[in-house]
Amino acid sequence: MRNHSLKxxxxxxxFISPFIIGFLAFTLIPMFISLxxxxxxxxxxxxxxxxxxxxxxxxxxxxxxxxxxVKVTLYYVFIGVPLRLTFALFVAMILNTGxxxxxxYRTIYYLPSIxxxxxxxxxxxxxxxxxxxxxxxxxxxxxxxxxxWFGDPGAALSMLITLSVWQFGSSMLIFLAGxxxxxxxxxxxxxVDGAHPVRKFFSITLPLLSPIILFNLIMQTISAFMTFVPxxxxxxxxxxxxxxxxxxxxxxxxxxxxxxxxxxxxAMAWVMLIFIxxxxxxxxxxxxxxxxxxxxxxx
Numbered sequence: 300m301r302n303h304s305l306k307x308x309x310x311x312x313x314f315i316s317p318f319i320i321g322f323l324a325f326t327l328i329p330m331f332i333s334l335x336x337x338x339x340x341x342x343x344x345x346x347x348x349x350x351x352x353x354x355x356x357x358x359x360x361x362x363x364x365x366x367x368x369v370k371v372t373l374y375y376v377f378i379g380v381p382l383r384l385t386f387a388l389f390v391a392m393i394l395n396t397g398x399x400x401x402x403x404y405r406t407i408y409y410l411p412s413i414x415x416x417x418x419x420x421x422x423x424x425x426x427x428x429x430x431x432x433x434x435x436x437x438x439x440x441x442x443x444x445x446x447x448w449f450g451d452p453g454a455a456l457s458m459l460i461t462l463s464v465w466q467f468g469s470s471m472l473i474f475l476a477g478x479x480x481x482x483x484x485x486x487x488x489x490x491v492d493g494a495h496p497v498r499k500f501f502s503i504t505l506p507l508l509s510p511i512i513l514f515n516l517i518m519q520t521i522s523a524f525m526t527f528v529p530x531x532x533x534x535x536x537x538x539x540x541x542x543x544x545x546x547x548x549x550x551x552x553x554x555x556x557x558x559x560x561x562x563x564x565x566a567m568a569w570v571m572l573i574f575i576x577x578x579x580x581x582x583x584x585x586x587x588x589x590x591x592x593x594x595x596x597x598x
Contacts, residue, residue, distance in 0.1 A: 337566035342559040354566035365567070367542050368550035371456065375546060376523040379460040384515055387467040388508075391474035421462075421532035428458050452543025455534070459544055462529050470515045477511040478504070506591040513586050517579055524575055527552065547571060 337354060339347035358365050394404055427433050428448040435445035448454045481504065489499050505512075527548040530538065538545030538553070547567070555564035 333565045336562050337569050339562045341561040354563045368545045368547045371545055372547040379463040380519050380523050383464045383467050384470055386464055387470035388474050391471045394475055395478040418532055421529045424462050425533050450540055452541045455543045459529055473511055473515055477508045481507050509590040513590050517582055521575055
């Protein structure tokens with residue numbers, strides 16, 4: 300009996316060993332190495348030299364470009380994520396109808412999320428917003444002046460935010476699944492009581508979707524903080540114009556692989572990790588005030 304149990308345990312360990320080995324080799328050990336490097340000066344060509352908190356001191360007090368990347372990233376996240384979730388919920392509500400083409404519509408609307416973060420789409424996006432692109436062509440056709448999307452920092456960042464909103468498919472599908480779980484009888488009862496569509500949305504749809512809104516909010520916020528490919532491709536790796544698209548991850552990449560400041564880049568990565576962790580914790584703590592859980596009696 301004991302031999303049979305030991306054999307069963309060994310079989311289980313054998314099946315999970317690829318994940319454990321991969322997690323240790325590619326996640327946990329590199330994280331500890333990164334933590335050590337954050338306290339060193341390391342340029343890839345000579346051994347790391349211990350500098351204590353110098354990287355963090357430089358980051359917070361002696362690097363204006365670092366704070367610019369923080370400002371640009373916060374703007375990108377706090378404007379882009381709400382817009383993306385709002386648009387995703389709007390499309391999900393449209394698709395939550397009895398249309399016979401609903402399967403086709405879902406595929407079409409989800410397609411941008413599959414290809415939206417790729418290099419090819421970022422290049423396409425850059426061409427669309429170029430001086431001779433479709434967007435400026437439409438503006439001139441409407442009698443408006445063309446916009447210098449790659450010459451104005453605000454316009455360039457708006458272009459990046461538009462691209463992030465366009466990748467709404469995954470959030471939309473989750474919202475759609477949540478809408479399907481809301482009982483039609485609740486809307487029928489509200490109609491009998493004379494509730495209009497706006498009242499139904501704020502009194503039934505939003506409260507019952509609030510756990511899903513929290514999930515999408517956390518996942519999309521984390522994803523937005525890690526955005527790299529669109530900013531790199533559209534600005535050709537420079538973060539321009541005038542550092543207007545210098546997202547945190549792009550500045551970290553430039554410090555690590557263009558300037559060979561691996562220690563400084565590691566310190567930046569750990570600050571970002573801690574900030575995202577604190578922000579996620581705040582979202583969870585404040586969710587008690589606005590998330591509706593039926594299993595907890597509506598608390």
